[in-house]
Amino acid sequence: MAKNMTLLWCTGSCPCWRAMIALEEKNLQGYNHQLLSFDKMEHKSQQVLDINPRGQFPTFKHGDNVVNESYAICFYLESQFKSQGNKLIPDGPEEQALMYQRMFEGLTFYDKLGNVIYYDWYVPEGERHDSALKRNKDALVAELGLWEGYLSKGSGSFLAGKTFSLADVVVFPTVAFLFRFGLSAGRYPKLEEYYALLKDRPSIKASRPPHWLEGPEEELLLKEI
Amino acid sequence: MAKDMTLLWGSGSPPCWRVQIALEEKNLQGYNQKLLSFEKGEHKSKQVLEINPRGQLPAFKHGNIILNESCAACLYLEHQFKSQGSQLIPEGAAEVGLIYQRIFEAQTLAQKIGEVLYYNWKVPEGERHDSAVQRNKEALTAEMKMWEGYLQGCGGFLAGKSFSLADVIIFPGFAYFFRNGGSEERYPNVAAYYKRLKDRPSIKKTWPPTWNDGPGQEVLKDI
Numbered sequence: 220m221a222k223n224m225t226l227l228w229c230t231g232s233c234p235c236w237r238a239m240i241a242l243e244e245k246n247l248q249g250y251n252h253q254l255l256s257f258d259k260m261e262h263k264s265q266q267v268l269d270i271n272p273r274g275q276f277p278t279f280k281h282g283d284n285v286v287n288e289s290y291a292i293c294f295y296l297e298s299q300f301k302s303q304g305n306k307l308i309p310d311g312p313e314e315q316a317l318m319y320q321r322m323f324e325g326l327t328f329y330d331k332l333g334n335v336i337y338y339d340w341y342v343p344e345g346e347r348h349d350s351a352l353k354r355n356k357d358a359l360v361a362e363l364g365l366w367e368g369y370l371s372k373g374s375g376s377f378l379a380g381k382t383f384s385l386a387d388v389v390v391f392p393t394v395a396f397l398f399r400f401g402l403s404a405g406r407y408p409k410l411e412e413y414y415a416l417l418k419d420r421p422s423i424k425a426s427r428p429p430h431w432l433e434g435p436e437e438e439l440l441l442k443e444i
Numbered sequence: 445m446a447k448d449m450t451l452l453w454g455s456g457s458p459p460c461w462r463v464q465i466a467l468e469e470k471n472l473q474g475y476n477q478k479l480l481s482f483e484k485g486e487h488k489s490k491q492v493l494e495i496n497p498r499g500q501l502p503a504f505k506h507g508n509i510i511l512n513e514s515c516a517a518c519l520y521l522e523h524q525f526k527s528q529g530s531q532l533i534p535e536g537a538a539e540v541g542l543i544y545q546r547i548f549e550a551q552t553l554a555q556k557i558g559e560v561l562y563y564n565w566k567v568p569e570g571e572r573h574d575s576a577v578q579r580n581k582e583a584l585t586a587e588m589k590m591w592e593g594y595l596q597g598c599g600g601f602l603a604g605k606s607f608s609l610a611d612v613i614i615f616p617g618f619a620y621f622f623r624n625g626g627s628e629e630r631y632p633n634v635a636a637y638y639k640r641l642k643d644r645p646s647i648k649k650t651w652p653p654t655w656n657d658g659p660g661q662e663v664l665k666d667i
Contacts, residue, residue: 290544313509350571
């Protein structure tokens with residue numbers, strides 16, 4: 220089972236973290252994995268390209284089944300291992316619908332975060348503008364307001380309601396990255412509460428980006444927002 | 445069932461179209477629907493904002509359940525109505541993995557199309573660069589070549605032997621590409637897939653009404 224799985228990943232990647240949380244939640248510890256370096260361009264190495272022509276992490280194989288795209292890996296694992304580990308898709312229609320909704324909003328959330336913290340990575344030097352970065356920060360603030368609201372009005376402590384679901388698997392890493400990159404204490408209390416609730420969940424603790432344990436500290440790009 | 449459903453949508457919007465195709469495929473005809481105009485800013489109207497605070501279409505309701513992300517609505521419909529209409533997610537592991545992967549790759553395709561088509565709308569004049577426009581065009585070209593490769597010898601559907609949720613989600617994106625000037629000659633596999641599916645009942649029935657009014661744009665003709 221897990222022994223027939225291989226994950227190619229890198230540290231400090233939300234998408235990789237999502238897949239790894241899902242593997243843990245489904246009791247698939249023991250999967251083969253290889254930690255590669257994004258900085259050394261190993262995502263474009265032949266070994267990755269052979270499985271993932273897009274040359275991206277995470278790249279995942281289960282026997283002969285290749286599944287790339289972090290969300291796809293999560294859905295695949297839940298559908299194939301429904302009866303083991305934690306149930307990640309609730310049965311009730313309201314919770315299930317809310318889970319799907321938040322998962323896909325999670326893509327927007329991650330995008331808006333990336334437009335701030337990865338601005339210099341995405342935009343070549345000659346094309347950068349303070350006005351653009353400011354606009355991206357304003358967009359992230361608006362997005363944070365939405366999620367703060369979702370967590371205030373929700374029927375439970377998790378994104379889809381009373382139980383941990385795939386919505387938490389895919390969105391939690393984004394929330395963790397907010398605090399890693401310096402989101403200020405006290406400004407987003409519900410997000411802080413959510414982060415505190417889940418950061419020591421076994422699946423999350425086990426798969427936390429390894430370089431976070433060592434330091435150095437990240438540049439605190441979000442401290443003013 | 446369908447009578448408890450309401451879809452607010454705009455013509456020519458791939459995300460809206462996906463939900464319409466899914467509703468047809470699951471035999472949920474008879475849902476309430478309202479066609480709104482992006483040009484008139486109706487996606488930011490109160491009736492939309494009440495369902496979708498993001499002011500985006502599609503906005504979908506089933507009883508008290510709200511789904512405002514097209515793929516979320518499609519996945520919900522497939523899971524809640526698994527036993528009726530077409531089966532959009534089969535059981536086999538290999539097909540399931542591929543279907544989900546293509547669904548998420550479809551997000552990348554939509555993003556890259558948007559980066560070319562909506563550049564002037566998203567980027568204020570003082571921040572525009574020819575180098576960025578060029579880079580976005582190259583990225584979309586590379587993306588279309590990838591899909592061209594995926595559809596090589598694909599047997600009619602994007603993932604596996606039958607029409608699936610992957611086709612529901614990607615088809616509107618390809619249609620949108622061609623509508624906006626994308627070249628059928630340069631992407632023959634994508635064009636063949638598109639032509640084969642355009643007469644599928646769920647797709648034909650939900651073809652964007654405004655696309656029958658006249659030809660589309662040519663913005664993507666160089667991709």
